[in-house]
Every structure is written in C-alpha cells, then in structure tokens.
Amino acid sequence: MRTAARSGLVAAATALLGVVAAAPPGDRAWTAAPTAGRPYAYLEGPAGSVLQDTLSLTNPGARPLTVRLTGQGAPVAFAARSVTVPARTRADVPFAVTVTADTSPGDHRGTVRATAAGRELSVQLRLRVSGPRLAALTVEDVRVDDTTGALHYTLVNRGTTVLAPILAVRAEGLLGTVLDRPARALPLTLRPGERATRTEPWPDPPALDSVTVRLTAAAPGAAPATARAEAAFASGPALAGTAGLLLAAAGGGAYGIAYGKRRRSGRPRTRRAPEGATP
Structure with missing residues (x-):
C-alpha cells in the first residue's frame, strides 16, 4: 500500500508542480497553507492506511523561491522535500501521512513546516484514526x-x-x-x-x-x-513551641504537687492528751 501511495504521490507531484497559477496581489510575503484556504489539514482513515492531502506554496515576489518541507509529530512523506516556486506563482505539493497499524483510534496531531528565505511557517495536521473512541x-x-x-x-x-x-x-x-x-x-x-x-x-x-x-x-x-x-x-519552630508548652504544663503540675505537699507538711498536728489528764 505504501509503495502504491508513494508512486501516486510522485505522479501527482509531477503534474501539479508543472502548473503555474497566478498569485493573488497584496502581501509580498510567501505563504504556505492547505489547499482551498483551509485553516489546517484534516485527514481521516483507519490504522494501517496512507492518507493524502496537498500543501499550497504561494510566492508573490519577483524572484523564484526555494522552500524546504519537513514534517513533525506524524510520519509525513512529501512529493518533493525541496520545491522551487517561480515568481508570482503558486505550487501545490502533495504529501501523504502513513497511519501505522498500531496507531490507536482517536485524534492525533502533527505539523508540516515550510522554510524559505530565513522564515518558517507551520501548518497543523489533524488526523482522526477511525475506531472506538474512549476518553480515559x-x-x-x-x-x-x-x-x-x-x-x-x-x-x-x-x-x-x-x-x-x-x-x-x-x-x-x-x-x-x-x-x-x-x-x-x-x-x-x-x-x-x-x-x-x-x-x-x-x-x-x-x-x-x-x-x-x-x-x-x-x-x-x-x-x-x-x-x-x-x-x-x-517544622523545627513548631516542635520547639510544642515542647515548650509540654514543659510548661509539666512544670505547672509539679509545682501544684509540691505546693500541696508543703501545705500538708505545714499543717500543725493535734496530739491526743493522756487519759485522765486535764487539757
């Protein structure tokens, strides 16, 4: 499947890169974006498949522009890693994302980066792998x-x-x-x-x-x-404060016991008079 997809990708690149479209007037800075003016590239398919899309490179300047393409966060294969876009034209570059057989179902993300003339642009890839959806x-x-x-x-x-x-x-x-x-x-x-x-x-x-x-x-x-x-x-201060309270409590208790003993020891004793004696 990968070989067939890559062959189709190269064939599409040969056809598309040979077509020159007029660039829109306005900003002289070059741009990179998914085709049809989409804010990001959206791909959907099952695990084990190869999904394809196209990136549009627009050069509104007066000189040819060489753009280098790389992928991040997803296995992206481009029809050409380096593309020279003539002046005042747009080139559509096909690319493919390989969804490996062990890719879990759900949403995945990646990025396509285009670099030229000291400037880098990023295009988001949003990939949805079909299968049961589970949030855990x-x-x-x-x-x-x-x-x-x-x-x-x-x-x-x-x-x-x-x-x-x-x-x-x-x-x-x-x-x-x-x-x-x-x-x-x-x-x-x-x-x-x-x-x-x-x-x-x-x-x-x-x-x-x-x-x-x-x-x-x-x-x-x-x-x-x-x-x-x-x-x-x-903490140390808390332990010190607690120890002080315990010592104070212990000291107060000891003082109370000693005071009680002094009170008891200072009380005069009453002696009983012998029998028959006159008090």
Missing part, C-alpha cells in the same frame, strides 16, 4: 514533599482521544481541611498514551500536622480519577 485519564505517582509542601503527580491519557485535563486538590489534616483548590484547567493537552509529570506548589503547608492529600483529575468525556498521598509536617 488517570492520576498516578502522587507524592508530597514534607519540606516544601510541593505536590508531585503524573497524568496519563489511557484512552484514544486527545484530552485537556482539569485538576482539583484537597488536603485534610487532624483538625479539618487545610487545602482546598477547586477544579481548574491545566495548561496542557495529552495525546493517547501520553503522560505528563507535574508539580503543584503548596507554599503554606501546615507547620505541625498529619494530612491526607487528594488529587482529582478529569477531562471532557472522561470519568474523574482520584489519587491520594499521606504526609506528616513537623
């Missing part, structure tokens, strides 16, 4: 730094679609809630099978407490996932 997210490896309070965790996309995670954080201490952060969007997206290790700052953890931290991650279409970790905080 887990939060793993939760750990609390008992010195700084920082929360370390890993998000894993276990499904077949691109996910935009949100995260909520809650921590319970011996006397109640010590941290409560509502769910908020995280500045990342996860492709199927992708994992991201992150750190959640906690600048003011308790000085002396035993806490249970719960992280709840979710994404549109995915069930919430919760993981927890235990941590004990015991």
